[in-house]
Structure formats: C-alpha cells, structure tokens
Amino acid sequence: xxxxxxxxxxxxxxxADLAAQVKELQSRGITPGLATVLVGSxxxxxxxxxxxxxxxxxxxxxxxxxxxPAETTEEELLALINELNNDPAIHGILxxxxxxxxxxxxRVLEAISPAKDVDGFHxxxxxxxxxxxxxxxPCTPYGVMVMLQEAGVDLAGKxxxxxxxxxxxxxPVALMCLQRNATVTICHSKxxxxxxxxxxxxxxxxxxxxxxxxxxxxxxxxxxxIDVGVNRVGEKKLVGDVEFAAAAERASAITPVxxxxxxxxxxxxxxxxxxxxxxxxxxxx
Ligand SMILES: Nc1nc2c(c(=O)[nH]1)N[C@@H](CN(C=O)c1ccc(C(=O)N[C@@H](CCC(=O)O)C(=O)O)cc1)CN2
Ligand SMILES: [Mg+2]
Numbered sequence: 001x002x003x004x005x006x007x008x009x010x011x012x013x014x015x016a017d018l019a020a021q022v023k024e025l026q027s028r029g030i031t032p033g034l035a036t037v038l039v040g041s042x043x044x045x046x047x048x049x050x051x052x053x054x055x056x057x058x059x060x061x062x063x064x065x066x067x068x069p070a071e072t073t074e075e076e077l078l079a080l081i082n083e084l085n086n087d088p089a090i091h092g093i094l095x096x097x098x099x100x101x102x103x104x105x106x107r108v109l110e111a112i113s114p115a116k117d118v119d120g121f122h123x124x125x126x127x128x129x130x131x132x133x134x135x136x137x138p139c140t141p142y143g144v145m146v147m148l149q150e151a152g153v154d155l156a157g158k159x160x161x162x163x164x165x166x167x168x169x170x171x172p173v174a175l176m177c178l179q180r181n182a183t184v185t186i187c188h189s190k191x192x193x194x195x196x197x198x199x200x201x202x203x204x205x206x207x208x209x210x211x212x213x214x215x216x217x218x219x220x221x222x223x224x225x226i227d228v229g230v231n232r233v234g235e236k237k238l239v240g241d242v243e244f245a246a247a248a249e250r251a252s253a254i255t256p257v258x259x260x261x262x263x264x265x266x267x268x269x270x271x272x273x274x275x276x277x278x279x280x281x282x283x284x285x
Pocket of ligand 2: 102104105
C-alpha cells in the first residue's frame, strides 16, 4: 500500500515559514501585495481566486481582488494590467485562467511585468525556466517539485512520465524534472501505447484533466504517482486523473485529490509573491 503524500500538511508547514518571512519583511516597511484578476464568473475560477485572496490575508499579505464582467475587452484588460504594473503596492499580478474567448490570453500574459509575474507564465520567465536560470516558477509544477522533495524522491536517473502537455503544468513540470536529472517523457492524446509508457515510469505525473484516465494497473509496482487533476464529477465529488484506489495498491507513494497538489499551487503562489516583494524591496524588481 502506498504512502500518501499529504499536500495539505506540506502546504501548512511552508505557509507557517512564509508567514514568519512576511512579518520580517513588514518590520522593514514592505508588505507583499498580490492582485488577482478574474474576468467573468466561472464558478471554479471564483473559488480559486477567493482561496488565493484568503491565503494572502491569512499570511499578513496585502491582496486586491479585481473582478470584471465576462464582456470585458482585451484593451480594457490590458489597461488594467498596465495600472497594476505601475502600482508600487502590488508585487504580484495574477490573471486567473481561463479567460473569455474574445480575449487573447497570450497577449494579456505578455503584458504583465516579468518582475510581477508570480504565475511564471510570461515568455521571459518561461525562457529562463527552459534555460535553467532562477525565475518565478509556475505554481502547480513548482508545488509538484516541492512535494517530490518532501517525499524524499531523488529524480536523478529516474524515468519520469508526464501525461499532459499544457503550458501551465505538463511542459514546465517536464523541464523542472529534467533540471533534476530525470529522463523525461511527455505523453499526450496522440501518444501510441500510453499504458505501456506509464508502465515504464518510476514517477508518473498526471496532468490531463480527464477524470481517472490513468488506470491503476498501468502503475508499475513501487512507482511514485503525482496526480495534478482536479475534476469535478457530479455535484460535489472531486477526483484526479488517476484511478486512486487501484493505483495506491501498486505505488510506493501517491498524492490524493483533493488535498494533494491543489493546496501546493496556492502555497507556491504565496512564495512567489513574497519573493517578488523582496526583490522590489532590494531594488531588483
Ligand atoms: N492564473 C492561473 N490560472 C490557473 C491556474 C494557475 O496556477 N494560475 N491553475 C488552475 C487552477 N488553480 C489555480 O488557479 C487551482 C486549482 C486547484 C486548487 C486547489 O487547492 N484544489 C483543492 C480542491 C479545491 C476545491 O474544493 O475545489 C485540492 O486539490 O485539494 C488550487 C488552485 C487553473 N487556472
Ligand atoms: Mg482565449
């Protein structure tokens, strides 16, 4: 039976350390500030933005939640980003995704100052990630890496299979694993023999957004399973991208959903916002 990698517990431990750092920074006259921008009223996005604001406030950070109607134009959103880029009380800017279809998300993400890009989605910061330079690391993959480290998983020489190739999880998490000397395979909807690929993995990172798509009998005995999926099935139930119970029979360690990667995403956002404030305070922002 697998060890459960408890994202909630790891997140709490990190947040306690961040709170102490926020206090220290405040004693020097700097309060880290995060602006979250939500366009439209997607119910899941509303929940995430609220969680981000609450998490900031709990740590003693300043947070501003900006909501705009679903009909907002790209120009209006770009003007708002420009204001936030120039606001000295704001160290981090986060535009909640997805955006409505009339808005080009790439253009909006590129308008955020790289020094305030706490989501790590600006092409400048993506480029730094690709080349292994210090940068704001995107929050979900960053959280995955911290969980692996906390679980004592050394990636050097390991076969990592990432299922999913999104810009916000699959691609960056693959780069981060490569940086830690893993041999990385990125799989997607056109991959031939996906079960065979997953069966070869020492570490499986599932980020496809399809409920329980990765079957328990695809997991190699003793593998580590990181489930990034947060899929709502029915009214209330949340499931991951992995068939949890069956996979846990074979894995050596596995993350649950909820309470796995999810809480780490917001924790790493808090971490990045604190780092942005420190850099601004030292004149490097
Ligand atoms: N601008 C961004 N947009 C989106 C990101 C992102 O990192 N930046 N990621 C996802 C959604 N996301 C944060 O925005 C996110 C998803 C899930 C959780 C989380 O804590 N999940 C909990 C369950 C919470 C619930 O009950 O719904 C868990 O897994 O335990 C946090 C953040 C897309 N958009
Ligand atoms: Mg769009």
